[in-house]
Amino acid sequence: MNPYFLNVLITGASSGLGAAMARECAAPGVTLHLSGRDMDRLGGVVDAARARGASVRPVVIDVRDAETMAEWIHGAGRLDLVICNAGVGAGTGDAWESADAARRVFDTNVTGVLNTALPAIEVMATQAPARDGWRGHVAVVASLAAFVAGPSAPAYAASKSAVQRWAEARDGTERKRGIRMHSICPGFVRTPMTADNPFPMPLLMDAEEAARRTMAGLAVGRLRIAYPRRIYWLARAVGGLPPGLLNRLLGVAPPKPRG
Numbered sequence: 001m002n003p004y005f006l007n008v009l010i011t012g013a014s015s016g017l018g019a020a021m022a023r024e025c026a027a028p029g030v031t032l033h034l035s036g037r038d039m040d041r042l043g044g045v046v047d048a049a050r051a052r053g054a055s056v057r058p059v060v061i062d063v064r065d066a067e068t069m070a071e072w073i074h075g076a077g078r079l080d081l082v083i084c085n086a087g088v089g090a091g092t093g094d095a096w097e098s099a100d101a102a103r104r105v106f107d108t109n110v111t112g113v114l115n116t117a118l119p120a121i122e123v124m125a126t127q128a129p130a131r132d133g134w135r136g137h138v139a140v141v142a143s144l145a146a147f148v149a150g151p152s153a154p155a156y157a158a159s160k161s162a163v164q165r166w167a168e169a170r171d172g173t174e175r176k177r178g179i180r181m182h183s184i185c186p187g188f189v190r191t192p193m194t195a196d197n198p199f200p201m202p203l204l205m206d207a208e209e210a211a212r213r214t215m216a217g218l219a220v221g222r223l224r225i226a227y228p229r230r231i232y233w234l235a236r237a238v239g240g241l242p243p244g245l246l247n248r249l250l251g252v253a254p255p256k257p258r259g
């Protein structure tokens with residue numbers, strides 16, 4: 001953990017990877033701003049983070065609500081690290097991707113990330129640099145699915161590819177004004193999102209391990225934090241196949257449950 005991440009904001013902190021990252025960041029002297037859509041679900045994470053000595057400020061906000069997100073982020077005070085983590089998955093099931101599912105995935109995973117990252121960048125641009133030399137860090141949670149657009153979850157893969165590329169490209173300009181951007185690309189993580197997947201999930205890891213790897217990557221300033229490395233390289237290779245061949249190959253796997 002970077003000792004200069006003293007003011008941390010995480011969306012989607014009520015469950016899975018977001019909850020694990022909140023626990024990983026929690027320590028005396030750290031202020032955590034945590035969001036989810038349900039205070040009961042968020043409550044357990046808040047208690048765990050407070051038990052580790054952090055000061056915690058929980059809020060219930062839907063990341064799709066741009067105005068409320070901007071008010072929250074602009075009112076949070078200094079922010080050393082903002083993690084745009086809230087996301088939803090949706091598959092096609094045995095049929096096709098529903099219109100509702102496609103819109104919900106893009107609204108949450110792309111627009112929700114922008115609703116978090118853009119105000120965070122505005123706040124950080126006005127802050128003095130911390131002792132690590134940066135005004136702040138914005139990390140977007142993408143996925144290894146960013147590198148392989150399989151036919152069983154088209155919107156999900158496309159949404160993750162969009163935010164991964166956006167964050168990495170934008171780091172090239174933001175770092176000139178003292179702000180870092182990072183993409184986080186986990187493989188399969190054991191969370192409610194993957195609980196019903198009917199297909200094998202190689203190198204499935206616990207959320208705690210994913211959170212540790214994420215924080216270790218952020219601590220050393222890595223631009224793209226992708227793990228496990230073997231699945232990452234496999235995803236890059238398979239994702240480079242011609243799209244028709246890729247669809248035929250991935251089409252034989254059991255489909256992701258319908259969203």
Ligand SMILES: NC(=O)c1ccc[n+]([C@@H]2O[C@H](COP(=O)([O-])OP(=O)(O)OC[C@H]3O[C@@H](n4cnc5c(N)ncnc54)[C@H](OP(=O)(O)O)[C@@H]3O)[C@@H](O)[C@H]2O)c1
Nearest residue numbers: 012013014015016017037062063086087143188189191193
């Ligand atoms: N699990 C994996 O294998 C895996 C792999 C790569 C990347 N990821 C990514 O990791 C992130 C976390 O996923 P997870 O696996 O931890 O899933 P999860 O356990 O389902 O957690 C999703 C979190 O996002 C929040 N959320 C969803 N929609 C929201 C909205 N509209 N507004 C505010 N919060 C919202 C949920 O809050 P509520 O409590 O309100 O529902 C929950 O806290 C996602 O971006 C996901 O795509 C996951």
